[in-house]
Amino acid sequence: MMNVKNVKEMETILSEVCKKEIEQCSYEELYTALLGIVEEESKKHVMDVKGRKLYYISAEFLIGKLLSNNLINLGLYENVKACLEAHGKSMADLEEVEPEPSLGNGGLGRLAACFLDSLATLNLPGDGIGLRYHCGLFHQKFENQCQSETPDFWLGGDEWAKKTEKTYTVSLAGEDYTARLYKLAVTGYEGRTNYLNLFDLDTVDSSLIKEGISFDKTEIAKNLTLFLYPDDSDDAGRLLRIYQQYLMVSAGAQMILEECKERGSDLHDLADYAAIQINDTHPSMVIPELIRLLGEEGIEFEEAVEIVTKVCAYTNHTILAEALEKWPKQYLDTVVPQLVPVIEKLDELVREKTEDDSTAIIDESEIVHMAHMDIHFTHSTNGVAALHTEILKNSELNHFYKLYPEKFNNKTNGITFRRWLLKCNPELTDLIESLIGPGFKKDAAELEKLMDFAEDEKVLKQLAEIKHDNKVALAKWLEHTQNIVVNPDSIFMIQSKRLHEYKRQQLNLLYLIHQYFEIKEGHLPNTPVTAIFGAKAAPAYTIAKDIIHALLALSKVIADDPEVSQWLQIVFIENYNVTAAEKMIPACDLSEQISLASKEASGTGNMKFMLNGALTLGTMDGANVEIAEAVGQENIYIFGQSSDQVIRTYGHSDYCAKEWYETDPNIKRAIDFLTGEEMLSCGRQDKLERLKNELIGKDWFQTLPDFNAYIVRKDQAIADYVQNPLDWTKSALVNISKAGFFSSDRTIAEYNDDIWHLGE
Ligand code: 26V
Numbered sequence: 030m031m032n033v034k035n036v037k038e039m040e041t042i043l044s045e046v047c048k049k050e051i052e053q054c055s056y057e058e059l060y061t062a063l064l065g066i067v068e069e070e071s072k073k074h075v076m077d078v079k080g081r082k083l084y085y086i087s088a089e090f091l092i093g094k095l096l097s098n099n100l101i102n103l104g105l106y107e108n109v110k111a112c113l114e115a116h117g118k119s120m121a122d123l124e125e126v127e128p129e130p131s132l133g134n135g136g137l138g139r140l141a142a143c144f145l146d147s148l149a150t151l152n153l154p155g156d157g158i159g160l161r162y163h164c165g166l167f168h169q170k171f172e173n174q175c176q177s178e179t180p181d182f183w184l185g186g187d188e189w190a191k192k193t194e195k196t197y198t199v200s201l202a203g204e205d206y207t208a209r210l211y212k213l214a215v216t217g218y219e220g221r222t223n224y225l226n227l228f229d230l231d232t233v234d235s236s237l238i239k240e241g242i243s244f245d246k247t248e249i250a251k252n253l254t255l256f257l258y259p260d261d262s263d264d265a266g267r268l269l270r271i272y273q274q275y276l277m278v279s280a281g282a283q284m285i286l287e288e289c290k291e292r293g294s295d296l297h298d299l300a301d302y303a304a305i306q307i308n309d310t311h312p313s314m315v316i317p318e319l320i321r322l323l324g325e326e327g328i329e330f331e332e333a334v335e336i337v338t339k340v341c342a343y344t345n346h347t348i349l350a351e352a353l354e355k356w357p358k359q360y361l362d363t364v365v366p367q368l369v370p371v372i373e374k375l376d377e378l379v380r381e382k383t384e385d386d387s388t389a390i391i392d393e394s395e396i397v398h399m400a401h402m403d404i405h406f407t408h409s410t411n412g413v414a415a416l417h418t419e420i421l422k423n424s425e426l427n428h429f430y431k432l433y434p435e436k437f438n439n440k441t442n443g444i445t446f447r448r449w450l451l452k453c454n455p456e457l458t459d460l461i462e463s464l465i466g467p468g469f470k471k472d473a474a475e476l477e478k479l480m481d482f483a484e485d486e487k488v489l490k491q492l493a494e495i496k497h498d499n500k501v502a503l504a505k506w507l508e509h510t511q512n513i514v515v516n517p518d519s520i521f522m523i524q525s526k527r528l529h530e531y532k533r534q535q536l537n538l539l540y541l542i543h544q545y546f547e548i549k550e551g552h553l554p555n556t557p558v559t560a561i562f563g564a565k566a567a568p569a570y571t572i573a574k575d576i577i578h579a580l581l582a583l584s585k586v587i588a589d590d591p592e593v594s595q596w597l598q599i600v601f602i603e604n605y606n607v608t609a610a611e612k613m614i615p616a617c618d619l620s621e622q623i624s625l626a627s628k629e630a631s632g633t634g635n636m637k638f639m640l641n642g643a644l645t646l647g648t649m650d651g652a653n654v655e656i657a658e659a660v661g662q663e664n665i666y667i668f669g670q671s672s673d674q675v676i677r678t679y680g681h682s683d684y685c686a687k688e689w690y691e692t693d694p695n696i697k698r699a700i701d702f703l704t705g706e707e708m709l710s711c712g713r714q715d716k717l718e719r720l721k722n723e724l725i726g727k728d729w730f731q732t733l734p735d736f737n738a739y740i741v742r743k744d745q746a747i748a749d750y751v752q753n754p755l756d757w758t759k760s761a762l763v764n765i766s767k768a769g770f771f772s773s774d775r776t777i778a779e780y781n782d783d784i785w786h787l788g789e
Contacts, residue, residue, distance in 0.1 A: 039108045040115070042066065051116035059118065060096065060126045061187045063109065067099045071214040074103075074222040076154070078292065080788045083155035083304045084285050085144060086278065088311035089257065090159050090225060091133025092142040092213075093607030095189050097124055098448055102150075102216040129608050130189070131165025131181040132227075134257060134565075135527040136442075136633050137309055137346050139607070140413075140773075143633075145225060146445040147777040149217025150471070153787045158281040158312075160273060161190060161211050161227035162257045163235055167242050169565050169604040174581035174712055178242045178568050180235070180256075189213050190227050197228075197280040201249060201272055202364050206230055208280035218447050218471065228280040229254050242568065262569045264360075271356060271364045278315035282322055296326055300339040304785040307343045307407065310354040310399035316341060316406050317371035330374060334406065342409035342784050344440070345400065347630050348417070348425045349531065358395040372397060379405050387428050404429045404436065409784045411440045414631035414652040416672060424676060440780055441655060442631040443773035446473055449637045453611040456495045457641065461765070464488065473772035480766045489758040496618070496642060496761070503616035513600055515559050520750050522646075522743075523613055523638070524621035525563035525605055528573040531628040534564060535576050535724065536732045536739055537621060541583060541599060542699040543740060548593045554744075555751035559598045563605030563613060575720040577601070579703060582712030589711075610634075615641045619666075619746055622647035623739065625730040627672035629653075636771035642761035646746055648735070652771070659767040664760040668742035669735040678731070686728035689736075696736055700724055 040051065046062040047054045054062075097120065100106040110120045133139060141157065148155035167178035190213040197208045213225040234251040237244045244252055246265035249272055261267045289302040307313060316337055323333035347353070361369050376390040379401075386392070390402045404410050404426065410433075412418030418439035422430040430437050451458050451470065461469060464482055469475040482488040500517040507513045524537055541560055548554070562580060566573035584599035602609055620638030622629070622645055629651035639645060639656055647653040648669040657665050670678075678684050690697055702708060703721045724732065750757050769775075781787055 036108045036111050036115075039105070039112045043112065051112070051118065054118075056118070056123050056126045057186075059113070059123055063096060063100070063123075064187050064189070067096070067103065067105070067216075068214065070103050070105065071099065071216045071222045074216065074220070076152075076221045078154040078788075081154075081300075081302060081304050081786055082288075083148065083153065083306060083785050083787055084158055084281065085141060085148075085155060085306045085308065086158045086281055086312035086315055087138070087141040087308035088159065088274070088277070089133035089135075089138025089308075090130075090141045090145070090157055091135070091138035091607060092130050092145075092225070093448065093611070094124060094127045094129050096127050098146075098452055099214075099216045101447055101451055102146075102218045102220070104219065128183040128186065129606050131168075131183045131606075132159065132162055132257065134166050136631070140442055140633055141308055143443065143445040143448075143773040144777055145215045145223065146217070146447060147443070147773040149215050149223045150220040150445075150447070151774060151777055151781075152217065152221050153777070153781060153785075154221075154223065155785075155787060156223050157215070157225040158277065158284070159225065159227050160254050160257075160277050161229035163229075163233055163255050164238070164242070166257045166565065167568065171577075171581060171601070171603050174578050174585065175716075176566055176574050176577050180238050180242055182235070190225070195284075197283040199276050199279040200367060201275060203366065206250065206253075206276065208276055210280070210284065226281070226284065228277055230276070258567070260569050267356070268360055268364060271360055274311055275314055275318070275365050275368075278312050278318050281312075282315055282318045286319075286322060286326075296323060296328060297332070297336070299323075299336050303340050304787065305341045306780070306785075307341060307403055309344065309346045309352075310403065313343075313354070313399040313403050314365065314368060316402055317368045317375065320371050320375075321367060324371075334375070334378070338406050338408055341403075341407040342411070343400075343403035343407045344411050344413065345417075345421060345426075345630075346413055348420060349628065354399045355396045356399070358391060358397050361397060372402070375402060375406060383432060385428055385432075388432065401429075404433065408436060409438060410436050411438045411784070412630065413440060413442045414655060415439055415441060416627075416649075416654045417630040417651060420627055420672065420676075438783055440776055440783075441652060441771075442633050442636070443771050443776035444633055444636045444640070445773050446470065446640065448611070449614065450640055454495075454499065454615040454641050456498060457492075457615065457765075460488075460491055460495060469769070471774075473769035473774060476766050476769040478766070479762060483759055483762055483766075486755065489755055489762065492642060492762055493754065493758045496616070496758075499615040499641075503612050506612045507600065507602070511603055515561075515598060515600060516557055519557035519559045519598070520618045520747055521559050521561060521616055522619040522621060523561045523563075523617040523643075524623070525561070525602070525610060525613055526632075526634050528564035528566040528570070528577060530572060530576075531730045532624050533730060533732055533735075534562065534580070535720070536623055536735060537562075538576060538580055538583065539696075539699045539732065539736060540740060540743060541580075541587075541597070542702045543695060544597055545583070545587060545593055546698060546702075548596050554596055555748050557596050557598070558747065559600060561600045561602065561613065561617075563602040563609055565605060572720065572723055575716045575723075578712060578716045579708070579720055582708055582717070585711040586707045610637070614638055614643075617641065617643040618750060619643060619743075620645045620647075622650070622653050623669075623735075624648060624650045625675060625732075625735075626650040626670055627675045628730065636768065639764045640768040640771070642758075642765050644746065644757070644760055644764060646743055655770070656767075659770060660760075660763050664763045666742045666746045668738040670731070675731065684728075684731060684734075686731075686733055687725055689728075689733035690725045693733070693737070695740075696733055699736075
């Protein structure tokens with residue numbers, strides 16, 4: 030094997046693999062060749078596992094495109110780039126050939142991907158376990174200002190996940206299915222190679238998909254891994270979720286036991302060989318499944334429970350009741366009858382331990398509470414930001430905390446700087462490296478050294494130029510991919526995240542309507558404003574789709590009005606995904622993190638924007654609290670109710686949206702506009718009325734009480750941006766230099782020290 034770390038030799042290898050001169054190669058051919066080279070190279074970094082190995086089980090892994098990331102991690106990126114450029118080719122064009130893997134939805138899935146990167150980078154033995162969805166999350170399209178969904182056929186070309194001969198038999202509703210293992214190499218930055226293990230059925234058949242993303246939900250052999258989060262608004266859909274989850278955990282558990290036995294475990298000592306992290310409740314059935322499998326291996330129930338509790342740990346990612354999974358026992362009787370006796374015995378154990386019914390696994394209505402099983406039968410329950418963990422301990426999971434104070438711990442989320450700085454913002458990376466050297470790439474805390482340059486006007490100017498370049502690049506990308514023209518000299522305010530009422534894209538919407546009125550009345554903003562959104566709404570989530578509709582309709586109202594459009598533009602990016610995020614985040618001036626305090630467990634987009642020099646406009650929620658602590662009040666725009674206030678209001682059930690609507694003329698004006706003639710000329714009456722009624726009649730996430738504070742803070746931010754550009758950039762620099770804490774390397778080191786103890 031030649032040395033691919035040398036440009037000349039890389040050229041030779043590439044043209045040998047492609048069997049022609051690089052100039053003559055298509056990007057598809059180059060992509061295939063490089064995929065092979067990366068594969069060979071990553072194999073060299075596979076290491077023996079000693080001691081405990083982690084298995085991170087998750088329904089989602091939002092990994093993003095892999096070629097550039099792997100090249101960076103393997104130290105090949107610069108060579109490949111130089112080699113392509115020498116032959117008239119560009120890395121950017123090459124990247125476009127790769128389809129983005131569709132294996133995740135939002136923060137929970139992206140976190141899993143960042144964790145895999147950090148595990149491999151820190152040389153820790155840790156694999157992922159998940160499902161190989163054929164169409165993953167849907168592809169989002171906008172038609173007539175509405176979201177529509179189509180299948181995202183991302184498989185089919187050259188794939189990173191390699192089919193193996195390894196299969197496991199999984200019994201679903203009494204029938205045997207064969208789960209096949211696919212393995213995807215996870216490269217660490219100058220680190221080891223681990224794997225993401227993805228299970229699938231050979232029988233899955235995408236010709237089952239009919240109109241949009243609908244399909245026959247009962248044809249399990251053909252549909253099981255078609256989509257991530259298939260519609261669960263009916264029984265068949267909810268049963269399908271259980272089929273999916275059990276396939277993942279049963280095949281995963283069998284693989285784990287097999288690997289550990291091969292490494293010498295007699296299963297009684299499983300905890301010396303394996304640590305399993307349960308990512309939210311989707312993989313919770315791994316607990317009874319492992320107990321069942323250990324039983325088959327001759328281990329008594331009590332001991333099996335003890336072993337599994339020692340091996341498993343659980344992460345909670347949300348306090349929203351609807352996201353804490355609960356299944357009617359009947360569903361489990363249908364799909365996984367073999368688990369039901371185990372779950373019933375676990376429920377009995379809990380009843381022996383406590384009389385508090387609120388912590389039961391199976392409640393009096395025969396509903397099985399997955400999170401309850403997780404907390405009782407794992408040794409660790411963690412929240413994902415300091416505030417979130419406190420809320421779990423003191424309110425949402427207080428009864429559990431009283432039972433097991435020692436199990437509760439916090440692990441504030443993090444992001445991998447390889448993808449969210451090195452890969453997505455090379456210009457900024459180079460500047461940082463020129464100022465403080467390359468150490469920050471592996472030790473993010475070194476970013477703090479940038480504080481030495483906080484008063485250095487030359488550096489601040491360079492930083493401002495890089496931001497501007499990234500805005501120009503985003504503008505070009507928007508024009509090229511979505512045919513949208515934006516003004517890079519305007520302020521870019523970005524809100525990109527799953528669409529959910531608690532994240533309050535509707536608050537941003539009301540602000541933009543307010544701004545529209547202000548401009549109409551001659552109160553012009555200090556600078557032209559571009560409000561950028563990226564968000565997918567769950568297909569059955571009606572109000573979320575109405576919010577998208579209202580934003581798209583408003584965007585058109587404004588675009589059609591030259592008086593307003595020179596000052597204000599709304600851009601909603603279609604099919605927001607990791608690739609889009611990589612373009613948007615480096616170009617952002619103001620990062621919108623405006624969830625109702627107490628509701629956003631952590632947020633991780635907030636960290637990505639901060640790292641790339643955006644200032645945050647946010648509530649004291651999730652990790653915003655820690656960001657605010659790190660940068661100081663003078664470098665962040667905080668507004669709105671506190672989480673304590675919000676929790677109190679919910680406790681009293683005395684929030685009345687209508688009162689706010691009726692007593693505050695600004696609020697009334699903005700809400701009424703939703704069904705005024707301008708909006709109706711661009712949007713649909715039924716949807717706009719429904720949204721208006723929701724805001725006046727319910728507003729469950731208390732948009733209205735924060736409305737005025739939001740306007741004041743946001744207008745302040747815009748004024749500062751224009752009036753004191755140097756101070757603004759200084760704040761950006763402070764944000765970058767304080768971002769080190771939010772590296773997922775730090776998070777993973779904490780998980781390892783407190784929960785996993787890998788390799789020991
Ligand atoms: C939500 C949904 C919504 C629609 C359809 C299906 C579905 C399935 C699961 C969920 C729960 C998602 C949980 C989640 O993503 N939580 C996020 O986790 C991040 C990583 O810890 C955290 O930063 C975010 O605050 C939290 O919302």
